[in-house]
Amino acid sequence: MRIDVDTFKVLQVLVEEGSFSKASERLHKAQSAVSYQVKKLEQHLGVTLFNRDKYRAELTPEGKVILLEGQRLLQHLANIEHLASRFSEGWEPKLELVIDGALPMEPIMTALKRMSEYNIPTKIQLNMEFLGGVQHRFERDKADLMLVKDYRSGPHYLAKALPNITSILVAAPQHPLAAMTDISLVDLQQHVELTIEDSSPEQNIKDELQFGGDKVFYLSGFIMKKNALLKGLGFGWMPDFLIADELTQSQLVKVDFIGGHQFSFTPQLVSTLERPLGRAGQLFTELIIEEFAKTH
Numbered sequence: 227m228r229i230d231v232d233t234f235k236v237l238q239v240l241v242e243e244g245s246f247s248k249a250s251e252r253l254h255k256a257q258s259a260v261s262y263q264v265k266k267l268e269q270h271l272g273v274t275l276f277n278r279d280k281y282r283a284e285l286t287p288e289g290k291v292i293l294l295e296g297q298r299l300l301q302h303l304a305n306i307e308h309l310a311s312r313f314s315e316g317w318e319p320k321l322e323l324v325i326d327g328a329l330p331m332e333p334i335m336t337a338l339k340r341m342s343e344y345n346i347p348t349k350i351q352l353n354m355e356f357l358g359g360v361q362h363r364f365e366r367d368k369a370d371l372m373l374v375k376d377y378r379s380g381p382h383y384l385a386k387a388l389p390n391i392t393s394i395l396v397a398a399p400q401h402p403l404a405a406m407t408d409i410s411l412v413d414l415q416q417h418v419e420l421t422i423e424d425s426s427p428e429q430n431i432k433d434e435l436q437f438g439g440d441k442v443f444y445l446s447g448f449i450m451k452k453n454a455l456l457k458g459l460g461f462g463w464m465p466d467f468l469i470a471d472e473l474t475q476s477q478l479v480k481v482d483f484i485g486g487h488q489f490s491f492t493p494q495l496v497s498t499l500e501r502p503l504g505r506a507g508q509l510f511t512e513l514i515i516e517e518f519a520k521t522h
Contacts, residue, residue, distance in 0.1 A: 231303065233267045234296030236260060237275065237285075241293065244282040318504035322351045322369040326360045327422070327447055329373055329391065329493050330467050333517035340513050341506075348506035356447075359425025364496075370507050372496045373514070385494040386511065388518045393435075395487040396469060396478040397461035407482045414483060415439030418460030420451050435463055435489070463489075 236253065240260070243249040250257040268275050275289035285293060325334065338350065355363050357375070364372040379385070397403045403417060414437045421436055423444040436442070443460055445451045448468055455462060456472070461481050466488075472478040480487045495514060497503055503511065 229267065229270065230263070231296075231299060233263050234293065234300055236263050237267075237289075237293050237296060240264070240276070240283050241285060246283060249283070316505040317346050317348050318370075318506050319347070320349045320351065321504075321506045321510060322353070322367060322371075323510070324353045324355055324360050324364045324367070324369050324372040324374075326373060326375045326493070327354050327356050328375050328393075328465055330465070330518075330521065332467075333521050334373070334514060337510065337513035337517045340517075341510055344509065346506055346509075348504075350506070350510070355425045356422050357424040357426065358428065362426040362428060368501060370497060370501060370503060371511065374494055374496055375491055377494065377496060382499045383496055384499065385496045386515060388493045388495060388515065389521070390490040390492050392466045392488055392490045393463045394466050394469070394473070395461065395463055395481045395483055396455060396473070397481050398456055398458040399476060399479050401458045401461060403461050403481050404479045409481060409483045411437060411483075411485065414461070414481075415441075417441065418443055420445060420454050420460040420462035422446075422448065422451060 236249070239252055240246065240249045243252060246257050246260055250260045253260060264275060271292065273288045273292065274286050275292060277284045277286050325331075334352070338352070341350065353363060353367075353369070360372050360374045361377045363369065364374075373388075375391075377383075401417075403409060403414070406413065416439070418441040419437055419439055420443050423446055425446075441460075443454065445454060448464065451462060452464060452468060452472070454460065455464065455478060464478075466473075469478055473480075495511060497507065497511070
């Protein structure tokens with residue numbers, strides 16, 4: 227025999243009304259039907275749920291525990307019905323986004339906060355990778371969106387350009403390069419270059435901005451890279467939004483490389499026709515574009 231979950235609703239009404247007669251009136255059922263439904267559950271569970279020796283219908287200690295669990299079950303069922311209703315409206319169960327760590331997180335977090343205000347049923351997962359690792363994870367995990375600095379295009383990809391990001395070549399003021407002017411490529415190659423490691427196991431996207439020297443420290447994120455720069459361990463490129471305060475306070479300075487000390491790139495928000503976006507994906511795309519436009 228399977229438990230009739232509606233019986234837990236009957237138990238709740240019995241507790242609230244205090245008698246089988248009043249409960250049956252409220253439930254629009256015969257009192258015998260209510261009594262039978264409760265007795266049937268007691269027999270199935272092998273537990274006495276109500277103390278019938280008292281004037282009011284009172285739960286036994288075991289009955290209180292059973293009712294509490296039954297109420298949780300009813301809430302779970304209500305949640306399932308709510309989710310099913312929202313999914314039938316076009317909301318997908320899950321939305322996964324892969325982000326390049328070179329891009330600003332502030333507009334993404336603001337878009338995520340705005341997303342939460344819609345009270346949608348979609349679970350959202352954000353993953354961070356670097357360089358070729360972004361597209362590798364996007365394809366491996368069959369994610370819905372990738373926010374990427376660079377990627378291999380294809381016939382199935384749909385890309386939306388975001389405002390440009392600027393990176394600056396910097397070093398600590400105590401670093402030898404900080405005191406030099408008209409620095410050549412050979413000069414740079416005499417010092418330790420700090421760069422971010424490609425998180426793709428295939429490392430299929432080459433960082434075109436590396437200077438090709440033998441002295442290279444590969445780091446696993448921009449926070450670690452900034453700390454290394456501040457320590458004077460080497461020089462390297464940093465997104466300007468991550469070092470604005472350090473430049474203002476002269477904790478980091480621009481390196482006077484003759485090839486230029488800054489460059490800009492256009493990040494892309496990419497989806498694929500192979501996995502069309504649902505309502506949550508479309509909404510999140512709109513919010514991210516809006517927030518990046520504001521920061522720009």
